Amino acid sequence: MTSCPPGQSVGAYLCQAGQVLRAAAIDQPRFEARLLLAHAMGTTQDALLRDPRAEVPAEAAARFGDSLKRRLDHVPVAHILGRQGFWTLDLAVSPATLIPRPDTESLVEAALEAFPEPSRPLRLLDLGTGTGALLLAVLAERPGAFGIGVDRSPEAAALAARNARDNSLADRAVFLAGDWATALDSTFDLVLSNPPYIERDAIPDLMPDVARHEPALALDGGPDGLDAYRAIAAALPGLLTPGGIAILELGQGQRAAVEDLARAAGLTPTGCRADLGGIDRALIIAKDHIAKKPFVAPPAAH
Structure with missing residues (x-):
């Protein structure tokens, strides 16, 4: 398994979520992880990638966790994003x-x-x-x-x-x-x-x-x-x-x-x-x- 950076950073969340999605045979796991985290944080994918060491606020982390759970239940990404x-x-x-x-x-x-x-x-x-x-x-x-x-x-x-x-x-x-x-x-x-x-x-x-x-x-x-x-x-x-x-x-x-x-x-x-x-x-x-x-x-x- 690929190692992830420690802590509650953007990079850590993306790495962990990508691994979970890949294990569930979700297509494009890294891309979907970025989409869902950007949505949870109210920002864009580009902004996420500019500062992967930025901390993910607790409320955003909770939203991201809920979105990830729904995606693992095969709820389409478009429905999660709306x-x-x-x-x-x-x-x-x-x-x-x-x-x-x-x-x-x-x-x-x-x-x-x-x-x-x-x-x-x-x-x-x-x-x-x-x-x-x-x-x-x-x-x-x-x-x-x-x-x-x-x-x-x-x-x-x-x-x-x-x-x-x-x-x-x-x-x-x-x-x-x-x-x-x-x-x-x-x-x-x-x-x-x-x-x-x-x-x-x-x-x-x-x-x-x-x-x-x-x-x-x-x-x-x-x-x-x-x-x-x-x-x-x-x-x-x-x-x-x-x-x-x-x-x-x-x-x-x-x-x-x-x-x-x-x-x-x-x-x-x-x-x-x-x-x-x-x-x-x-x-x-x-x-x-x-x-x-x-x-x-x-x-x-x-």
């Missing part, structure tokens, strides 16, 4: 919502690529909004856009509204509690969704951080993982403007099945953006423009 970074945003999180993940940023990239003009007026919809991450990330990059986020959990919708306020986007975002699109009577240029897509029987086998501490409502995709996609595909023709697109997050290996659902609904899959791991993640689906009759000039008057 925050998670996503895109350019700092978002509040809670056990009522799925923690935003870097893989989901591929949907934001696909949306910005599809609508490259920043000032273009856009109407956006985020189905299963959770923390509001997807909707707010796109709104932050497209100042001409307005969006609605819908979630079946009232707690999630309230948290997303808080995140909109905290990120100065509340004037262009509205959040509602509802079952997918049943409460909506409007059309949108862009529909985003990171729906639940885990096969129900596979949930207990997920990492303990996820299986034990993230909301089942945000994970359970039904027996085959496709229940939410069926509901969304059925709703999209009535939600999208002519020429509008939907971008849906996929689980690994689900692209072909979700593309089939889209085609069965009269929509056209047009591509898929991979995440940083090379997995097909952001499926792009288009609603074709309504065919228009060609303009025929009236006969010239004689």
